Amino acid sequence: VQLVESGGGLVQPGGSLRLSCVASGTGHFTLDYYSISWFRPAPGKEREAVSCSNFSNGRTYPGDFVQGRFTASRDSTKNTVYLEMIGLKPEDTAVYYCAAEPGPDRCRVPSGRTASTFGTWGPGTQVTVSS
Secondary structure (H helix, E strand, O other): OEEEEEOOEEEOOOOOEEEEEEEEOOOOOOHHHEEEEEEEEEOOEEEEEEEEEEOOOOEEEEOHHHOOOEEEEEEHHHOEEEEEEOOOOHHHOEEEEEEEEEOOOHHHOHHHOOHHHOOEEOOOEEEEEOO
16 A cells, blocks of 8 residues: 655644545555554654544544644545644644554554554655744
8 A cells, every 4th residue: 555645734823734645555445444543753752643543433543632633534435534633733843644554443552553553654744833
């Protein structure tokens, strides 16, 4: 599977962005059999999970810092995952990555919501929050 993110950019504090992650693969590819997560770098540690989604059961697990500001969703017809971000803060400035791993239930446990769980990554999209 291949992933390509888009939608990043420069936004003022308090603003919003919608990131997209388009997935593609061979044969009858579908995201239904994958867990998908958005990550961003974290100081002094591996990338932190922004939002990890088990689309098999519709559950999404946001990172603690999200505080209700970010929402992940999926359009199965387009094999695309979205991250809707509102109330952006300067500390949200980062490259945001989309990652995928076979198995629709990876995110159910906290140990599954780590960068080491996911084997396929997109190149990332830059989000800059600044006035």
